[in-house]
Amino acid sequence: MPRFHLRAVIVGANSAGEIVAKELQSAKHSSISVLGYIDESTEEKFYQNGLSILGGRSALRYLVYNGMIDMIIITLKYGTNPDLLKEAIDAAQHGISVLPMAVVYENSTGKIPVEHVGDQWYVALQSERILSPLYLCGKKVFDLVCGIGGLLVLCLVLPIMALLIYLDSPGSIFYSQERVGFRGKKFRIYKFRTMRPDAEAQGRAMWAAKSDKRITRVGRFLRSTHLDELPQVFNILRGDMSLIGPRPERAEFIKELEKTVPFYSNRQAVKPGLTGWAQVKYPYGRSDNDALIKLQYDLYYIKRQSFMLDLFIILKTIAEVLSLRGA
16 A cells, blocks of 8 residues: 555445445545445455455454544435444544545545435535636626637637538538526537537437447548537637536436436536536437436536636647547
């Protein structure tokens, strides 16, 4: 075990415990090493990633009193095992960090585990920290500057893009679609067309699949370079969008996702963005499960937005564009 890693145990052998263990073990630069689970179950079982149940209250007490752990991660639901929970909380008197799973997960992954916040629903919402007027004003000015700059770039590349798109697949140069934005307000988003004109001939909204046959040859280039998103500078200048924020989604998808994904509507607490935390941390979404993971990143951004986080997203976006790893 690396010298400066925190030694942790997870109190509660359940799905939430397995998820946080998996994330901590797969993280590239995690400072936490998970030793195993603490649970009153006597069942001999090895869980994912080779972790096992180390024992119950007596085992936890032994680890605490002998200085063998630095952190306790709680995944038990309130009232499930009061005695074990009290044993874990008492460990704080010995200088051991006792934290709920949701907090450890958020700090370690840059995501909020919406499926496992349970009684800690407040973890998924905007923090009590009020954004400073300086930050909000600075973000609006930056959106305006980037919108004007993007408009100049669009004017330069439009003749070439228009010719390539038309020669590859006759039809409209631009593609517009209704999306849901800030506080549920609907608006039309603009893109360069990357699919055949009959891409949704069946009349229903469809996720774009990997190697989607509806995407044209020029469309693949536009998506890989993210140039298809350039016309959205109009949306930024009109105030429908910001440069940074959650990507705006279609109303049809939102209606379905809100039925199964906790807190999904909370993405609308800020203006949608041309790029965002979810975009630089996770590949293009193609399913309900992808939408869930991207929501975890979006809620993290909404909760922690700042000048430094915005700067990091911009730099990562530039790197992503230059790497040609777009959808």
